[in-house]
Amino acid sequence: MKIRKLTAMLLAGAMAVSGTSMTAMAAEVGKVTVEDGLDCDMTDMTIAFIYQDLETEFWVEAYNWAMANMKAAGATIIEYNANQDVNKQLEDVMDACAQNVDAILCVPQDSDAAVTSAQAANESDVPIAFINRIPSDMESVNSIACQADNEAIAQGAMEYCMAQAAARAEETGEKINIIDMVGDLGDVNAVAREQGFQNAIAQYKDQVGEVYTVKTDWDANTALANLQTVLQKDTNIQVLCCGSDFLYPQIQSALEEVGLWKTRDEEGHVFMCAVDGDSGAAALMDKGYVDATGVQDVYNECKLCIEALVKAVEEGNTQPNELLIDEGLAQTAESMKTDRSAMWGFQVLDAK
Numbered sequence: 001m002k003i004r005k006l007t008a009m010l011l012a013g014a015m016a017v018s019g020t021s022m023t024a025m026a027a028e029v030g031k032v033t034v035e036d037g038l039d040c041d042m043t044d045m046t047i048a049f050i051y052q053d054l055e056t057e058f059w060v061e062a063y064n065w066a067m068a069n070m071k072a073a074g075a076t077i078i079e080y081n082a083n084q085d086v087n088k089q090l091e092d093v094m095d096a097c098a099q100n101v102d103a104i105l106c107v108p109q110d111s112d113a114a115v116t117s118a119q120a121a122n123e124s125d126v127p128i129a130f131i132n133r134i135p136s137d138m139e140s141v142n143s144i145a146c147q148a149d150n151e152a153i154a155q156g157a158m159e160y161c162m163a164q165a166a167a168r169a170e171e172t173g174e175k176i177n178i179i180d181m182v183g184d185l186g187d188v189n190a191v192a193r194e195q196g197f198q199n200a201i202a203q204y205k206d207q208v209g210e211v212y213t214v215k216t217d218w219d220a221n222t223a224l225a226n227l228q229t230v231l232q233k234d235t236n237i238q239v240l241c242c243g244s245d246f247l248y249p250q251i252q253s254a255l256e257e258v259g260l261w262k263t264r265d266e267e268g269h270v271f272m273c274a275v276d277g278d279s280g281a282a283a284l285m286d287k288g289y290v291d292a293t294g295v296q297d298v299y300n301e302c303k304l305c306i307e308a309l310v311k312a313v314e315e316g317n318t319q320p321n322e323l324l325i326d327e328g329l330a331q332t333a334e335s336m337k338t339d340r341s342a343m344w345g346f347q348v349l350d351a352k
Contacts (some may be wrong), residue, residue, distance in 0.1 A: 034065060034299060034347050040310040043074035047309070048096035050080040050089060050117075051107035056246045057278040058298055059107060061344065062131055066105065066302045086113045093117045097124035103309040104128040111136035111188045118143040125318035129305040132296065134188060134323065144308045146301045146324040150189050150275065153294030154196030156330025157273035158241050160292040162204050164264075164271050165238045175209030176238045179230060181251075183243030184218045190243050193275050193294070197241045210234065216247060224250040231258050242274040245281040245293065245345075252289075263288030264333065277331065279352070282345035285336060292332045295343045301326050 047070060054060050070077055078101060082089035086109045096104055097120060104121055106128055108114035114130050118141035121128035129144035138145070165176045180197055183190030201208060212230045216223035227250065231237075235258045242251065255261040255270065262269045265288055274281060277295035284290035304324045312320035331343040340346045 034061075034344070034351070036299065036303070038069045038073045038303060038306055038310075040073060040307050042070055042310060045074070045103070045310070045313060046076040046078065046099075046101045048078045048080065048092075048099075048101045048104045049106075050082065050092045050096065050104060052082050052089065052109045053084045054081075055084070056244075056276075057280065057345075057348070058132075058246075058276050058296070061278075061298050061348065062107065062302050065299050066131075066306065069302075070105075070306060082109060084109060086110070086116075089113055090116050090120060093120045093128075097121060097126050101126060102313050105131070105305060105309060107131050108133050108135075110184075110186060112186075114143070114145070115141055122319060127309055127312040127318055127320050129309045129320075131301055131305050132189070132298075136188060138323070142319040142321040144305060144312070144320050144322045144324065146305050146326060147189070148296040148301070148326040148328045150192035150294070150296075150328075151196040151199070153296070153328040153330055154193040154241075154243075154275050155199045156196075157275065157292035157294040157332070158197045158200035158239075159203070160330065160332045160334075161239050161241065161271040161273045162200050164291060166204050166207055169207055169238070174236075174238070176204060176207050177210045177212075177234065177236055178208065179212045179214055179227070179237055179240040181214040181216050181223060181227065181240070181242035181247065183216055187218070190218070193243045196294070212237075216243065218244065220247060220250050223247045224254060227251065227254040228257070231255075231260075235260060237270050240270050240272045242272075245274045245276040245278045248274065248280055248284060248290070261289065264291060277343045277345045279345040279348040282343060282349045285331070285333060286349075288333075292330060293343060293345070295329050295331050295345075297326050297328055298344050 080092035089109050108130050111133055114135040115137050118128055118135055122142055134145040134147045135141055169176055182194050185191055214226045260270050272290045273292040275294035277293050281293045
């Protein structure tokens with residue numbers, strides 16, 4: 001109930017219309033590939049690209065796509081890596097403003113960091129855009145922010161897993177026991193994904209047995225330790241959902257220890273899903289270990305943010321205020337047979 005309330009508050013804040021309105025715009029799904037470029041000219045434009053780090057494939061792909069295409073469009077780029085340090089990221093934003101950049105493209109450390117970064121940019125009249133994470137308080141700052149519909153894509157992936165588990169449960173008479181690996185709930189993306197998972201679980205409440213919540217805090221060691229603790233108590237698990245693909249190595253390790261790492265063609269397979277859509281998840285879907293993925297369109301999110309920044313600079317708008325929605329999709333073991341490339345991880349995997 002607390003999660004549902006928080007999600008509603010975040011969405012309400014993001015979509016609130018006040019003196020300066022936040023415009024929501026839906027992104028096209030499956031329209032941007034790694035080969036696509038920008039539909040804008042950045043000649044004579046200096047942009048600061050400030051990011052938290054490159055610790056996951058999602059951010060590596062975002063970095064590579066954005067850097068290559070901004071350079072191709074003629075931009076001069078000043079690059080900053082905050083190395084997951086909130087204070088350093090704020091210093092980076094302030095330094096970029098002091099250098100009189102035309103705009104700032106930012107991957108914020110978290111939603112609160114986005115607020116302080118936007119405040120600094122607003123004070124210097126420098127337009128700023130955030131990829132994938134929106135400020136926790138959208139009403140107090142002006143920014144371009146792009147975010148996936150995390151609740152919808154997580155729900156879609158989990159619905160597929162629950163449907164498969166329910167069909168099997170009807171044959172065996174077993175209850176559906178679930179492991180729910182929750183991200184850092186200080187991150188609005190994690191909150192929305194958890195709500196999506198819970199929405200799907202609620203549809204099968206009469207068939208659900210135990211639901212074990214595994215706290216991850218987006219940390220691999222924490223996730224592994226807490227998952228192992230649950231599996232020491234109960235190995236009768238039918239479904240596992242996780243807030244992010246990057247934790248699959250830890251999931252594999254823990255499930256292998258108790259004999260639960262099995263493909264969908266094997267007896268005792270645990271139906272699994274997570275969110276992001278990286279090549280690791282794609283490979284595991286190919287092999288039959290993972291059944292569904294909530295996909296964020298990383299290339300589309302970069303494209304939307306950059307083109308919105310260029311538009312703001314061209315119009316002389318130093319305080320742009322837009323919420324760009326990446327609708328994403330749920331890729332499943334069935335849909336990947338006909339629409340494989342809609343998931344960016346399959347594009348990366350197939351290019352290797």
